[in-house]
Amino acid sequence: MSSIQDQIPPGWIGGFAQSNPAFAYPNPNLTSLPMLDNMDNIDLLDRQQGVKWPEFSWQTIPGNEKSRCFQMFSPYISRLGYTNEGRVYSIICPQQGACSPTFGCMNVEVTVTGQRGWVDETTKTFAADMTVEGTIWFSPSAQQKEYIKKAWKLFNQFGLDFPSSKAKAIKVTTHLPQNPSEPIFPLRDGETKLFQSPEFARHEAEAWDVGNLSVQIGPIKKTGNKIVDDFNDLVMFAFNTASGNMLQNGNVLTWNVWFTPPQLVNRVEWRTHAERWRKSINVNHGSPTGPGTDPRYFDGTPFKASDVFGKDMQGVMKEATGSLEETEKKKLDNFFETHFEKE
Numbered sequence: 546m547s548s549i550q551d552q553i554p555p556g557w558i559g560g561f562a563q564s565n566p567a568f569a570y571p572n573p574n575l576t577s578l579p580m581l582d583n584m585d586n587i588d589l590l591d592r593q594q595g596v597k598w599p600e601f602s603w604q605t606i607p608g609n610e611k612s613r614c615f616q617m618f619s620p621y622i623s624r625l626g627y628t629n630e631g632r633v634y635s636i637i638c639p640q641q642g643a644c645s646p647t648f649g650c651m652n653v654e655v656t657v658t659g660q661r662g663w664v665d666e667t668t669k670t671f672a673a674d675m676t677v678e679g680t681i682w683f684s685p686s687a688q689q690k691e692y693i694k695k696a697w698k699l700f701n702q703f704g705l706d707f708p709s710s711k712a713k714a715i716k717v718t719t720h721l722p723q724n725p726s727e728p729i730f731p732l733r734d735g736e737t738k739l740f741q742s743p744e745f746a747r748h749e750a751e752a753w754d755v756g757n758l759s760v761q762i763g764p765i766k767k768t769g770n771k772i773v774d775d776f777n778d779l780v781m782f783a784f785n786t787a788s789g790n791m792l793q794n795g796n797v798l799t800w801n802v803w804f805t806p807p808q809l810v811n812r813v814e815w816r817t818h819a820e821r822w823r824k825s826i827n828v829n830h831g832s833p834t835g836p837g838t839d840p841r842y843f844d845g846t847p848f849k850a851s852d853v854f855g856k857d858m859q860g861v862m863k864e865a866t867g868s869l870e871e872t873e874k875k876k877l878d879n880f881f882e883t884h885f886e887k888e
Contacts, residue, residue: 553666554809556591561631562665570734573672580659580676580729586634587626590810594664594671596623598748598803602740605789605840605853607796614789614848615746616840623802624818625664625671626810633662633673636732637818642684643791647873648783649687653792654680654711662732666807669754673732677760679717679792681784682708692877696776699885705773708780715777718763722797725763732758736801743843752803759799762792772884779876786869789840789848 567574599618606612626635638657644650655677662673687693700707708715721727736742737757749755765781767774785793792798840848854869 553807554592556629556809557666557807558629559631559665559667561628562663562670568663568672570670570672573731573733575661575663575672575674578661578674580661580674581634583635583657583660584816587812587816589628589632589634590626590812590815591629592627592664592666592807593810593815594625594753594804594807595621596625596802597621597805598752599623600742600746600748600801600803601798602737602742602746602801603789603791603796603798605848607790607793610740612842612853613740614840614842615743616848617746617838623800624815625673625804626815627662627664631664631666633660633664633671635815636660636673636675637815638677643784643787645783645787645873646870647690647692647877648683648780649690649693650684651687651780651784651787652682652684652711653784653788654714656680659729670734671732671754671756672734674729675732675758676728676730677719679719679762680711680714681717681780681792682710682714683780692874695881696877699881700773700776703772705770706768708777715780716766717781717792718766719760720763722759722761725761730758730760732756732802737799739799741843742801743841743845745841745845746801748803753806754804756802756804757800758802759797761797762794764794775880775884779873779880782876783873786850786854786873789850789853 562568565577567577597620599622600615601618602613602615604610604612605614624637625633627633636657638655642650642652657675657677659676660673662671664671683693688697697707697709706713719728721730734754734756736755737759739759765777768777781792785791790796842848850869
C-alpha cells in the first residue's frame with residue numbers, strides 16, 4: 546500500500562519560504578509581501594491543499610465561553626493555492642446558508658479580499674495573512690416568504706438595492722481580534738490555542754496538516770440610504786439569530802482548518818469554484834461536496850436558535866418579546882410602517 550507521501554504529485558520545488566529570514570517561525574513576518582487580490586493571479590497557481598475538515602467555532606452568546614459552539618462546514622469549502630516554489634497566491638474561503646422563519650434562506654460568503662504567504666510541503670508548514678469581507682444576500686427561495694416578497698417589491702418600486710445577489714449583498718467588515726484598525730489577520734500552523742476543541746472537531750489522525758485563524762466581526766457597511774440600512778440591520782438580526790450570532794458585531798470567529806495532502810491545481814476549476822458553490826447553495830441550500838455538521842456545544846449537545854434568542858451576554862433571558870417568528874414579523878411590520886406607509 547502506498548504512503549501519503551507517495552500520493553503527492555511531482556513538481557514541488559520549494560524555496561520561497563526560505564527566501565526571507567523574516568518568514569520563519571516562531572513568528573512569521575510577511576509584511577515584505579504585498580497583499581494581493583485573491584483572483585488576480587490564478588494563472589500562477591500550480592498546487593493546492595484542500596480543507597476537507599473546516600472546523601469553525603464561536604461564542605453563540607458573545608462574551609460567554611460556555612456558549613461556544615463547534616461546526617464543521619462542508620468538506621473542501623476552503624483551499625490554499627500556491628506555486629511550485631511555495632508562494633501563496635489565492636485562498637478559497639467558505640460559503641454557507643442559514644434560514645429564518647420569516648426571512649427565509651440567506652447565503653453568506655466569506656470573501657477573501659487580499660492574501661499573501663508561503664507553503665513548505667517538505668516540512669508541512671505554511672504561513673499566510675488575509676483580509677476578508679462577509680457578504681450576505683437572499684437566496685431565490687426567499688421570495689416565497691410573504692414579508693420578503695413584499696420588501697423586494699417595494700425596493701424595486703422605489704429603485705432601491707435589495708440584497709438579492711452577491712453584487713447587492715450586505716457587506717460585513719472584519720478585522721484582527723481586539724484591533725479594529727487592522728484589517729489583516731494571520732493564518733498560521735497548528736490548532737488554535739484560544740480554547741480546547743472537542744475530539745469530534747479534531748482530525749489529527751487523518752489530516753496532512755492543520756492551521757488556524759481568528760477574525761473579529763465588525764459592523765456592516767452603511768449604504769448611505771436609511772431605508773436600505775435599516776432593512777439590512779433586520780436581515781443581520783435574522784441571520785445572527787438563525788446562525789447563533791456567527792456574524793454578530795464584536796464576536797470572534799475561529800477556524801481550525803485541517804488539510805489533505807497537496808494536489809495539482811486545475812486553474813479553470815479554481816476560477817469558477819465560487820460561482821459553482823453559489824449556484825448550489827441557491828438551488829438546494831447545500832454545497833456540491835456534501836453537508837458539514839450542525840453546530841454543537843463542547844459536550845456534543847446540538848445548538849438551537851432558541852438557546853440564544855432573547856438572552857444577554859450572560860445567557861440570562863431579557864424581557865420576553867414573544868417567539869422568534871413573532872419578533873421578526875414585528876420588526877418587519879415596524880419597518881414597513883416607518884418607511885413605506887406614512888401618510
